[in-house]
Amino acid sequence: MKISRIFLCASVSLVAAPGLYAADAIVAAEPEPLEYVRICDAFGLQYFYIPGTDTCLKLSGRVRTQGEWYDAYNPDSDFGTLWRNRAELGIDTATDTEYGPLKTNTVLRWQTKDTTLQExxxxxxxxxxxxTVGKLDSQFISYTDYAGNVANDDVIYDGPYELNQLTYMYDAGNGFTAVVSLEDSNSSDNATYFGDPDPAATHDWVTSKADHYMPDVVAGAGYKADVWELKFVGGYDSIVEEGAIKARIDVAFGDFKVFLMGGWNTDGDKLNNYAGTNLASGACPVDRADCGWGDWALWTGFTEPISDKLSANVQIAYTDSKIFAGTANVQWRPVEHLLVQPEISYTNWDAANTDQVAGIMRFERKF
Incomplete structure (x- = not known):
């Protein structure tokens, strides 16, 4: 009996042992599923999904450094060499909705002039x-694709930049497009150009913006075919109560591209937000309007590829007020996304009886 009890106790111990040791066992946790960044090709290149969302994100930007010799926009500039640096960061988002893509566009800029940092x-x-609602360039210039493929493309003023607006863009999908935009000229960098810098001034181009409450209006339409594109756009300055109309045609002869653009000012004796000037007030004789368009302005230019990495660009502009502006450059891209651009400009202001020769040497890397 004693032996039987010993055997029974040993058996019970063996059966109970696994339960006793199970309390001390270490069980590894299940790993969390790893979500890699996925490419989002529904909205174009460079987009990727923000992990855990259905929103697509694109990061882009540029770094630019350039030397400048004199200023094509200012006959009074007397500096020998001025060096500028600029960095831009672009953040774009897009999400598909039942009304189409919901998008945002943000661009931040930092630049230096001498030792001054501008943000x-x-x-x-x-x-x-x-x-579209928010801040971007006026549709008066962006809808017509600005001017030529040169840095100093707006020595002859072609419209305002960087302003708040409410815009509707229609695209029929067959080459026809149209745009209507309500724009706030007070939010533009050009806002002081056509305001009242001197309350005692009596020139007819001076109009106070103190009681500004109506937006400016821009409207345009265009058609694009295989090798040519034609666009019209008009802008109305609600403060000056005048405006301007532009028409532009682009034609491609193979790789050779040429454009012609003309503008008409509703009152050649006045400046307005769409037919103004980039010349400082003190540089114009008697009346600043002498340095605007007058009744009309013309721009033309071309791009000629020389090789896969090299191209030449020329732009010429002239106004009814006898301002001439010519610019030529060479764009060299030794590797992808890197631009080296030497450029030379000549401007003549007949009303001010003065002229200017200016040069730029630009280096730019985009990403």
Missing amino acids: KLLFANISLAGI
């Missing part, structure tokens, strides 16, 4: 179903 919220806007 700016360049663009900040939201778009959905063809409607």
Whole structure:
């Protein structure tokens, strides 16, 4: 019996042992599923999904450094060499909705002139179903694709930049497009150009913006075919109560591209937000309007590829007020996303009886 009890106790111990040791066992936790960044190709290149969301994100930007010799916009400039640096960061988002893509566009800019650092919220806007609200360049210049492929493309003023707006863009999908925009000229960098810098001034181009409450209006339409594109756009300055109209045609002969753009001012004796001037007030004789368009302005230019990495660009502009501006450059891209651009400009202001020769040497890396 004693032996039987010993055997029974040993058996019970063996059966109970696994339960006793189980309390001390270490169980590894299940690993969390790893979500890699996924490419989002529904909205174009460079977009990727923000992990855990259905929103796509694109990061882009540029770094630019350039030397400048004199100033094509200012006959009074007397500096021998001025060096500028600029950095921009672009942040774009897009999400698909039942009304189409919901997008945002933000561009931040930092730049130096001599030792001064300038910071700016360049663009900040939201778009959905063809409607865009927020800050971007005026549709008067962006809808017509600005001017030529040169740095000094707006020595002859072609419209305001960086302003708040409410815009509707229509695209028929067959080459026809149209745009209507309500724009706030007070939010533009050009806002002081056509305001009242001197309350005692009596020139007819001076108009006070103190009681500004109505937006400016821009409207345009265009058509694009295989090798040519034609666009018209008009802008109305609600303060000056005048405006301007531009028409532009682009034609491609193979790789050779040429454009012609003309503008008409509703009152050649006045400046307005859409037919103004980039020349400082003190540089014009008697009346600053002498350095605007007058009744009309013309721009033309071309791009000629020389090789896969090299191209030449020329732009010429002239106004009814006898301002001539010519610019030529060479754009060299030794590797992808890197630009080296020497440029030379000549400007003549007949009313001010003065001229200027200016040069730029630009280096720019985009990403």
